Amino acid sequence: MHEKWRKFWRENNTNAYDPKGKGKPYYCLEMFSYPSGASLHMGHYFNFAPSDTHARFKRMCGFNVFQPMGFDAFGLPAENHALKTDTTPWENTEKNMKIMRRQLEELGGMYDWDYTLATCTPEYYKWTQWLFVKLFKAGLAYQADAPVNWCDKCKTVLANEQVVGGACERCDTVVERRNMKQWFFKITDYAEKLLDGIDKLDWPNKTKVMQRNWIGKSEGASIEFPFVGEGTPQTLQVFTTRPDTLPCVTFIAVASDAQSKREDDKNGRFTGKYVINPFNGEKIPVWEADYILANYGTGAIMGVPKHDERDAEFAAKYKIPVKDEPLLKPAQWKKFGKTTTNYRLHDWSVGRQRYWGAPIPIIYCPEHGAVPVPETDLPVLLPKLKDFKPRGAAPLANDPKFVNTKCPICGKPSKRECDTMDTFVCSSWYYLRYPFAKRNDVPFEKTAPVVNKYIGGAEHACMHLLYARFITKFLHDQKLITFDEPFPSLVHQGMILAKDGTKMSKSKGNTVAPDDYVNKYGSDILRLFLMFGFKYTEGGPWNEDTLKTITKFTERVEKVASGSFVDKATPDLLYVQANSIKSVREDLENFSFNTAVARCMELLNAIEKTPTKESVETLVLLLAPMLPHLCEEFWEMLGHTPSIFNQPYPKENEKHLTRAEVEIAVQINSKIVGRITIPSDAHEHAVTKLCAEFLAGKTVTKTVYIKNRLINFIV
Ligand code: ANZ
Numbered sequence: 203m204h205e206k207w208r209k210f211w212r213e214n215n216t217n218a219y220d221p222k223g224k225g226k227p228y229y230c231l232e233m234f235s236y237p238s239g240a241s242l243h244m245g246h247y248f249n250f251a252p253s254d255t256h257a258r259f260k261r262m263c264g265f266n267v268f269q270p271m272g273f274d275a276f277g278l279p280a281e282n283h284a285l286k287t288d289t290t291p292w293e294n295t296e297k298n299m300k301i302m303r304r305q306l307e308e309l310g311g312m313y314d315w316d317y318t319l320a321t322c323t324p325e326y327y328k329w330t331q332w333l334f335v336k337l338f339k340a341g342l343a344y345q346a347d348a349p350v351n352w353c354d355k356c357k358t359v360l361a362n363e364q365v366v367g368g369a370c371e372r373c374d375t376v377v378e379r380r381n382m383k384q385w386f387f388k389i390t391d392y393a394e395k396l397l398d399g400i401d402k403l404d405w406p407n408k409t410k411v412m413q414r415n416w417i418g419k420s421e422g423a424s425i426e427f428p429f430v431g432e433g434t435p436q437t438l439q440v441f442t443t444r445p446d447t448l449p450c451v452t453f454i455a456v457a458s459d460a461q462s463k464r465e466d467d468k469n470g471r472f473t474g475k476y477v478i479n480p481f482n483g484e485k486i487p488v489w490e491a492d493y494i495l496a497n498y499g500t501g502a503i504m505g506v507p508k509h510d511e512r513d514a515e516f517a518a519k520y521k522i523p524v525k526d527e528p529l530l531k532p533a534q535w536k537k538f539g540k541t542t543t544n545y546r547l548h549d550w551s552v553g554r555q556r557y558w559g560a561p562i563p564i565i566y567c568p569e570h571g572a573v574p575v576p577e578t579d580l581p582v583l584l585p586k587l588k589d590f591k592p593r594g595a596a597p598l599a600n601d602p603k604f605v606n607t608k609c610p611i612c613g614k615p616s617k618r619e620c621d622t623m624d625t626f627v628c629s630s631w632y633y634l635r636y637p638f639a640k641r642n643d644v645p646f647e648k649t650a651p652v653v654n655k656y657i658g659g660a661e662h663a664c665m666h667l668l669y670a671r672f673i674t675k676f677l678h679d680q681k682l683i684t685f686d687e688p689f690p691s692l693v694h695q696g697m698i699l700a701k702d703g704t705k706m707s708k709s710k711g712n713t714v715a716p717d718d719y720v721n722k723y724g725s726d727i728l729r730l731f732l733m734f735g736f737k738y739t740e741g742g743p744w745n746e747d748t749l750k751t752i753t754k755f756t757e758r759v760e761k762v763a764s765g766s767f768v769d770k771a772t773p774d775l776l777y778v779q780a781n782s783i784k785s786v787r788e789d790l791e792n793f794s795f796n797t798a799v800a801r802c803m804e805l806l807n808a809i810e811k812t813p814t815k816e817s818v819e820t821l822v823l824l825l826a827p828m829l830p831h832l833c834e835e836f837w838e839m840l841g842h843t844p845s846i847f848n849q850p851y852p853k854e855n856e857k858h859l860t861r862a863e864v865e866i867a868v869q870i871n872s873k874i875v876g877r878i879t880i881p882s883d884a885h886e887h888a889v890t891k892l893c894a895e896f897l898a899g900k901t902v903t904k905t906v907y908i909k910n911r912l913i914n915f916i917v
Contacts, residue, residue: 233658418546696741
């Protein structure tokens with residue numbers, strides 16, 4: 203039955219997107235997946251199936267919905283997997299994308315596959331390279347000899363965002379600091395804009411806070427301390443947020459080289475040098491300390507054990523004195539210090555000494571230096587290398603055919619850059635590409651739409667979501683697009699955990715595979731089960747308790763859809779129906795799928811008592827975005843022509859939102875003596891009148907009326 207409807211959708215182009223179609227545009231986007239593992243896992247299903255329900259709902263509400271799907275297909279995981287299994291990343295990726303696409307179709311996703319993309323194809327990475335060149339020409343892509351994070355297991359440089367607790371986020375190897383000539387994107391130029399923009403975003407608050415902290419704006423002062431002796435004009439500059447503590451400085455600490463350690467032990471050594479405190483002329487010893495970060499501020503601090511806890515610990519350990527003096531007013535310290543703003547954010551290191559990525563489109567000419575590849579020569583194709591093992595240098599350097607080229611300016615023999623781009627560059631702009639995925643002449647146009655709703659995991663808070671915002675702001679400044687925030691509204695789905703509450707992982711053998719459920723129950727049941735069994739934004743441990751309830755529920759819907767009907771709806775049914783419609787609409791708008799399903803269950807209960815054709819149709823229409831295959835079938839059973847997705851979503855009849863009449867309890871001295879039916883908007887005195895028979899011969903001293911529930915007479 204599922205296959206029947208997928209075939210119908212394919213043959214009738216039901217899911218086709220028409221950019222000029224009727225209705226207000228609604229771009230609903232789920233973060234695309236990495237085809238590194240062989241297939242979609244339950245987490246993908248949990249991301250994609252409920253958000254597809256949201257997209258289908260919006261479509262039935264009259265929006266012109268665009269919900270594309272593609273693959274984030276370059277990157278380390280695919281390459282590492284190929285190395286481990288002695289295969290190639292291009293073959294694996296191709297194979298995995300086929301499997302995933304099959305699964306995404308089975309899930310019933312309303313995707314128009316004519317608009318798909320895979321970042322590893324030349325048609326796509328041509329434009330990733332184009333973006334690099336644009337940044338280069340704007341002075342925002344540059345090369346520098348800088349301390350970088352080196353993962354010796356992955357044999358590559360990592361961005362700061364990819365180092366978690368001092369270790370590689372992929373393989374958990376402790377990262378070393380190395381000085382290397384590297385490509386960077388100057389994201390720090392956008393630090394202030396990135397910070398400003400956060401306030402107006404409709405994002406989970408936690409994610410906004412994380413981004414704000416990651417950017418880490420800090421206002422303070424830089425103060426110069428001249429070195430003692432030799433008559434050198436040299437000074438040592440520190441960054442401090444407490445310039446007022448200048449009189450209490452007892453040492454200076456600079457970052458030490460032995461800094462690759464994960465733990466902060468407050469180890470240090472005296473350098474033998476001294477500087478002068480510009481405020482009071484005191485001679486201050488200069489230490490090296492491992493709690494000083496080399497790449498924050500100036501990499502040097504003024505030690506104030508009296509007012510700073512870290513400094514106090516260090517001073518205690520090395521017996522450095524503590525000074526307690528009156529603090530300075532701004533007018534006083536401003537003579538010695540310059541107010542400065544520091545950001546924790548660093549430039550984005552984008553070069554990778556690995557194979558499976560978009561080649562950086564730069565040519566080194568002995569005369570002209572680093573020259574960008576002209577746009578007309580893009581893409582710089584990634585050759586299919588036999589040997590792409592990482593050895594510390596870029597694998598592409600082993601391919602003379604790739605390396606040797608001519609300078610685009612003078613034609614002299616030159617060499618290509620052999621590093622490839624971080625995959626986060628590919629994903630920083632992909633949302634712009636989808637609407638133009640069929641076009642090979644442009645990456646996108648100025649008409650590119652903003653994403654109305656973006657859905658994906660919270661783990662991307664400081665990486666993908668920050669990079670995409672940066673690139674969007676850049677392209678906006680280049681006047682290539684009309685908006686400066688890519689994802690004004692964002693939803694994070696929760697995580698589906700293993701039964702024991704830990705993360706599902708193949709190595710622990712505690713994963714549950716969606717395919718098993720799709721094969722056994724059909725994908726609609728899995729969809730509805732995921733929506734009902736977990737709160738979308740929270741997820742939780744795997745628990746199949748409600749799987750039976752869901753199966754039973756769909757069977758009951760089928761039964762009413764194929765049964766006989768009564769002619770007239772009871773007031774009760776009309777009331778439940780109107781309220782269900784209202785709530786389900788709100789819930790599907792707000793990603794509250796579990797409550798939407800519960801409301802449909804309530805409606806079914808009411809329908810089963812007195813099923814009218816209209817009420818059954820309403821239920822089927824309400825459920826259609828959640829159970830796309832089954833509801834097409836039910837819709838047909840009800841005598842309609844498919845597709846149900848061309849129908850408008852039910853709208854509640856406001857008249858029925860309140861009950862015309864309600865039954866209330868009558869109490870005398872707080873004991874129930876009977877029940878009466880009253881108009882639902884009746885006032886207390888009218889209700890009292892209706893109770894005459896209960897009050898015969900009694901004197902009422904007090905009346906308590908709880909609207910539409912009970913009336914209590916104290917006699
Ligand atoms: C003296 C002082 C006295 C400080 C005091 C704090 C409290 P933010 O920007 O908020 O993170 N600092 C500066 N550069 C550093 C580095 N590279 N590594 C480690 N610590 C560094 O904090 C800035 C404060 O952190 C600076 O102000 C400096 O210590 C320290 F009562 O200077 B303070």
